[in-house]
Structures are given as structure tokens and as C-alpha cells.
Amino acid sequence: MDTVKKSKTLLVVSLVIIVVIAAMAFGRGSLLPGKSLAAETGNSSKLASITNGVQEIETQLPQNGYPVITVQKGVPVKWNLKADATSINSCNGTLVIPEFNIKKDLQPGDNIIEFTPNQSGIIPYSCWMGMINSQINVVDALDKATSSDISNLSVIGGPAKRSGAGCCSLSQ
Numbered sequence: 003m004d005t006v007k008k009s010k011t012l013l014v015v016s017l018v019i020i021v022v023i024a025a026m027a028f029g030r031g032s033l034l035p036g037k038s039l040a041a042e043t044g045n046s047s048k049l050a051s052i053t054n055g056v057q058e059i060e061t062q063l064p065q066n067g068y069p070v071i072t073v074q075k076g077v078p079v080k081w082n083l084k085a086d087a088t089s090i091n092s093c094n095g096t097l098v099i100p101e102f103n104i105k106k107d108l109q110p111g112d113n114i115i116e117f118t119p120n121q122s123g124i125i126p127y128s129c130w131m132g133m134i135n136s137q138i139n140v141v142d143a144l145d146k147a148t149s150s151d152i153s154n155l156s157v158i159g160g161p162a163k164r165s166g167a168g169c170c171s172l173s174q
């Protein structure tokens with residue numbers, strides 16, 4: 003290999019490395035930010051996924067709490083809160099989302115809850131007695147949101163989160 007060929011090869015290799023590094027850096031920035039939220043360990047909320055103009059989300063009802071979900075504004079939500087007969091009790095058995103005037107009696111199996119959030123923010127929801135509290139995070143765009151976007155959201159609907167002690171107030 004002559005010197006010219008050698009340096010050309012070196013140049014090509016360097017360029018490839020630069021492009022790869024740039025792509026990785028860019029990907030961490032704004033190209034693939036949706037991955038960051040889903041992959042973030044600090045994000046314990048369940049994310050909706052949008053298919054054909056509907057954002058679907060499936061969660062399981064725990065015995066002593068309600069799941070936190072994260073959805074996008076402006077897209078109809080179809081949330082299935084699946085429940086085992088053993089997880090439903092007199093406390094968590096009826097769920098209310100005041101912002102959408104939703105009052106849902108949970109049944110064993112599928113429980114479909116539908117609403118369309120129109121602005122970003124935190125929508126509180128609770129059991130009918132207001133003792134188990136949880137929230138729906140509404141972001142501008144699911145694929146661009148980061149966990150810091152979520153922590154910057156302010157409450158937009160329903161009563162403020164309260165930490166009442168009662169039959170079913172358990173740490174969340």
C-alpha cells in the first residue's frame with residue numbers, strides 16, 4: 003500500500019468514526035428522545051403508545067394503589083386497567099377522574115377508560131373516597147418527552163393531591 007492510499011484509508015476511517023460519534027450524540031439529544039423516557043429508570047409511569055390516532059395503554063390494578071400513566075395531549079386515550087378479582091376491594095373498586103367526569107366501577111378483567119386530554123399537565127385521579135391517589139401525566143408529545151418534562155408539569159384538573167390517612171392510604 004503506498005502512502006497516498008494509506009492516508010486515504012485513514013481519512014475514510016476517521017470520517018466514519020466521526021459520523022458514528024455524531025450520530026450517537028445526536029441520538030441522545032433530540033433524534034430519539036422518546037427512547038429516553040421509556041428507558042429512564044426514574045420513570046415509573048406507564049407510557050401510552052399511539053396507533054391509528056388512538057393512544058392505548060394497559061395497566062394492571064394493584065391491590066393498594068393505582069398506576070401512574072403518561073399520555074399525550076390531543077389524542078383519544080383508551081386505557082385498559084386490567085384487574086384481578088382478588089385485587090378489587092371496596093376502596094379501590096370505584097375510580098374517579100374528576101377532570102373528565104369519569105366514575106368507573108372496576109370489574110375483574112378488562113376495564114376500559116376513555117378520555118381525551120386537551121392540554122399538558124397532571125390530571126389527578128383517585129378512588130371514590132379520595133384516599134388512593136394517583137395521576138395521569140399529559141405531555142405535549144410522547145416521543146419527545148423526558149422525565150424532567152414530566153416533573154415540570156403542573157396539576158390541571160380535579161382536586162389537588164392529598165395525603166389523607168384512612169382505610170386505604172398506603173405509601174405510593
Ligand SMILES: [Cu+2]
Nearest residue numbers: 093129131133
Ligand atoms: Cu378508597
